[in-house]
Amino acid sequence: MKFTVEKLPQVKVEIEYVYVKDSEGYVFKKRETEVTPDEKIISEKDYMKTSGLAAYKKEFGHGGARENAGRKQKFSSPLKFQIRVTQEEKDFITYARKHHISYTAMMK
Numbered sequence: 001m002k003f004t005v006e007k008l009p010q011v012k013v014e015i016e017y018v019y020v021k022d023s024e025g026y027v028f029k030k031r032e033t034e035v036t037p038d039e040k041i042i043s044e045k046d047y048m049k050t051s052g053l054a055a056y057k058k059e060f061g062h063g064g065a066r067e068n069a070g071r072k073q074k075f076s077s078p079l080k081f082q083i084r085v086t087q088e089e090k091d092f093i094t095y096a097r098k099h100h101i102s103y104t105a106m107m108k
Contacts, residue, residue, distance in 0.1 A: 019047035027051050 048054035
């Protein structure tokens with residue numbers, strides 16, 4: 001017994017969406033069939049402006065929350081600590097580093 005498989009042509013149903021503004025000033029993206037009489041159909045430009053999405057995309061460009069947002073990568077080198085020291089202490093530290101003086105050995 002042999003079967004032949006025929007591919008049926010696919011019908012693409014495109015649902016029309018419109019941008020609406022309700023009586024309280026809120027904006028939505030809805031199907032055209034779901035629009036109620038108290039809602040006013042507005043343009044996409046007005047929708048983007050009223051919802052704040054236009055400024056969000058323009059300001060950040062890539063659609064993220066803000067630049068450099070998210071998890072930070074771990075760096076291989078440790079953080080640099082800064083402490084306030086006098087000039088004498090700074091000179092001693094540079095001298096000790098230059099001459100490879102072990103502070104722990106000196107304390108013993």
